[in-house]
């Protein structure tokens with residue numbers, strides 16, 4: 018057993034934190050977000066130069082083949098400094114979906130170099146968060162494939178150059194067999210990308226596909242295990258992000274409790290606030306433990322992995338939202354302002370809590386998996 | 391003891407129900423259900439419509455243009471308004487300063503201000519909080535110095551909601567320095583057009599414009615703008631704060647709107663071919679929320695029954711404020727949950743189909759709800775009040 022980062026991982030973590038302090042300073046956040054995708058693109062290019070974008074990509078795909086713990090070291094800093102970048106989707110999720118595929122080889126190189134961004138779409142109008150409920154249809158034309166349907170939520174999809182989507186090649190709407198993965202060029206004819214901004218500055222999309230040309234990835238009738246493993250990796254990365262954000266929000270709150278005076282004393286002298294602050298820190302501890310639990314089980318068999326990831330997701334979602342809410346509450350009115358960073362942490366936590374399935378979805382998945390090994 | 395309305399109350403209910411049968415635009419519905427204020431022009435329209443019916447001030451005595459309704463009638467009125475997805479009336483004039491004016495104001499002040507509150511020709515905002523004086527309001531430092539027949543106000547107010555819309559502000563300011571901080575504070579009425587006032591927007595995390603900083607720089611108003619006695623403003627302020635808690639009692643009745651918002655969203659959304667509302671997990675959560683709303687509403691009924699009998703309800707108003715804020719937070723969060731991943735689509739980029747149904751308001755309501763446990767006496771302060779007043783701790 019070993020919960021410590023290696024020296025190399027520690028260095029990686031430190032350099033992401035340093036980068037965040039310099040380029041994603043809380044004081045500049047509003048300006049950064051207001052500047053829109055252009056600014057984000059500049060930040061993205063910097064992160065590419067530092068080699069972080071190719072870190073999670075497998076060596077056989079031209080990446081650095083970083084481990085889940087390496088990704089965790091990066092994501093803590095992404096969360097702490099609320100970097101509104103598509104790292105989890107483009108650099109963790111999509112590379113896991115495309116790993117070892119011929120179709121994705123070139124794209125993965127571009128993702129690692131920061132010259133292309135890709136997003137993945139699974140969810141549909143009736144699917145809830147169920148990745149196996151897929152009704153997007155496929156038609157085969159000789160060598161080529163055409164897709165029709167709609168994806169209601171593509172995380173970080175608004176500015177993506179490529180989309181990886183799930184589509185049904187066989188079986189009924191909810192069957193886990195008969196689902197394939199397909200790669201779609203944003204410029205493809207018949208594809209409508211409806212972008213929107215979330216409260217945390219991330220930019221998502223809905224996709225409408227009308228007989229869109231698509232490139233098949235891997236076994237088009239058996240992608241479910243690949244999708245679920247890739248999404249679990251994305252979730253684990255987001256858990257580390259949530260932990261980084263929680264810790265930053267807690268630190269800002271502790272600082273406020275020490276410096277804000279009411280009734281002639283620092284508000285941190287009120288016992289109720291002390292206890293609340295302690296609960297926030299306990300929640301952070303618990304969330305960090307759960308992030309380890311999920312991340313360090315990623316390489317195990319699917320049953321163990323999914324149990325661990327769902328367990329982590331449930332507990333971190335709850336703790337993260339709690340910490341964000343209390344950070345705002347203990348700041349009083351200013352906590353509700355745009356100007357203070359705690360309100361941004363709360364918004365990110367609210368969105369992280371539901372990304373790739375909310376707590377209810379993962380509680381249900383955990384329950385259905387039955388007993389652990 | 392019984393829960394029944396008598397025949398008069400039932401007749402009244404039918405009358406109110408008929409009034410609300412139309413005139414409430416559908417475009418208001420989602421915002422109202424999400425606990426968000428409508429745009430000022432909509433609130434003005436609504437207030438004038440009520441006023442035209444003689445119902446502009448449900449809680450005021452008849453002699454000042456109010457309805458003179460019994461607490462039961464008020465309850466019925468609010469329940470019917472809630473049922474029709476009508477909004478809560480804007481309260482800062484009607485419930486905050488209005489009652490102080492008719493209780494402590496001069497005849498001239500009553501004649502000048504009260505009618506214009508009823509029509510919302512005057513829009514009042516509340517200038518109490520300051521950067522250094524939030525929960526600890528007695529720490530306020532804004533000064534009103536006597537100069538001949540004028541007061542000259544200097545200082546900074548914070549969180550002055552709707553100052554950007556308002557025609558008037560009621561300000562707590564220090565007219566003398568006294569040993570006890572609560573003394574020497576006066577309540578002064580100020581026209582927002584007075585030179586020396588500057589309003590600066592405070593952007594908030596729900597991306598809705600509510601609130602401002604208000605800078606007072608040699609703001610000169612006649613001494614006749616003093617409300618009540620000089621140096622006694624703190625006492626009036628306390629009256630206000632107590633009333634503010636009653637406002638949340640009224641608002642608690644409107645939580646049934648949130649229940650409907652959640653129910654509709656969960657009925658619309660299908661998960662694996664089944665409406666979300668029919669999945670046991672979600673159905674029991676909504677049931678739990680609705681049960682807690684019923685509990686709060688029954689608390690409110692008891693509060694109003696106390697008021698009808700002139701009984702002191704002690705800190706029950708604080709209890710209602712506390713629970714109302716918790717429930718409005720829980721309800722809007724559940725609504726967002728019902729929307730699922732589409733709640734991540736807050737603001738459209740470019741020219742797509744636009745946001746999904748209920749967006750962005752459901753999520754904006756969930757964000758806004760976070761402030762309900764901060765303003766009007768934070769939840770921590772409400773706990774302190776209950777501990778002190780009810781439990782003697």
Ligand SMILES: Cc1cc2nc3c(=O)[nH]c(=O)nc-3n(C[C@H](O)[C@H](O)[C@H](O)COP(=O)(O)OP(=O)(O)OC[C@H]3O[C@@H](n4cnc5c(N)ncnc54)[C@H](O)[C@@H]3O)c2cc1C
Nearest residue numbers: 287346347349350516518519524525549551765766768770
């Ligand atoms: C959107 C918005 C609108 C508002 N509108 C108005 C308005 O129109 N007019 C107006 O005058 N004011 C308004 N307010 C101000 C509001 O009433 C104050 O924010 C509130 O009184 C809390 O004060 P504060 O923000 O300074 O927080 P603080 O008093 O600094 O509180 C910070 C934290 O300390 C806690 N705390 C403070 N004292 C104690 C204690 N003794 N024991 C335990 N915990 C304690 C609080 O609960 C809170 O969690 C508004 C505020 C907001 C955010």
